[in-house]
Amino acid sequence: QVQLVESGGGLVQAxxxxxxxxxxxxxxxxxxxxxWFRQAPGKERAFVATISWSGAEANYxxxxxxxFTISRDNAKNTVYLQMNSLKPEDTAVYYCAASPKGGxxxxxxxxxxxxxxxxxxxxxx
Numbered sequence: 001q002v003q004l005v006e007s008g009g010g011l012v013q014a015x016x017x018x019x020x021x022x023x024x025x026x027x028x029x030x031x032x033x034x035x036w037f038r039q040a041p042g043k044e045r046a047f048v049a050t051i052s053w054s055g056a057e058a059n060y061x062x063x064x065x066x067x068f069t070i071s072r073d074n075a076k077n078t079v080y081l082q083m084n085s086l087k088p089e090d091t092a093v094y095y096c097a098a099s100p101k102g103g104x105x106x107x108x109x110x111x112x113x114x115x116x117x118x119x120x121x122x123x124x125x
Contacts, residue, residue, distance in 0.1 A: 002026045002114040004096045009119030014088055016123070020081040022096030022116060030074040033099040033106045036081045038092035039118075045095065045109060049081060053102030063089075086123045093118040 008020040022034070035050035049070035051058045058070050069082040079096060097112035106112065 002029060002032075002098050004098060004114055004116035006094060006096050006116045006119040009094060009121045011122045011124065012086055014086060014123055014125050016086050017082070017084045018086065018121060020083065020094055020096075020119060020121075022079040022081075024077045024079075024098065028074070029077055029079075029098055031102045033102040033104070033111070034070075034072060034079040035097045035099065035106060035112060036070060036079075037095045037097060037109065038090075038121075039095070040092040043092075047107045047109070048094070050099075050105035050107055051079065052105050057105050059105035059107055083121070086121075088123045088125045091122050093120050 003025045005023050031053045036048040037045050038048050039045040047061050049060045051070045055072050067085045072079045095118045096116040098114040099106045099112045
């Protein structure tokens with residue numbers, strides 16, 4: 001069993017940066033694929049970014065490509081999402097998730113077994 005806790009969300013102005021963290025406990029996530037998803041009010045939870053167990057491969061939603069960077073520190077059992085040039089449309093609750101399929105980045109929600117409770121990111125214009 002893995003417990004995931006997100007942190008680092010907040011209220012920022014457009015153009016600002018935030019760094020989200022996802023700390024895992026219960027067991028090591030060093031062989032898991034990890035992902036970030038987000039859910040805006042009235043919308044479905046959507047893929048944002050994913051990273052393979054080694055960190056060698058990552059994949060991003062088109063809407064965040066070039067602005068967001070996913071990374072991981074397996075020694076700290078933590079995954080990060082660096083978000084730059086934030087836009088109002090990035091406003092959402094951001095969720096961290098772990099997938100047992102760690103070899104390749106996983107973009108489908110169904111591939112993830114464990115989820116955090118989410119952290120709110122609000123970007124004002």
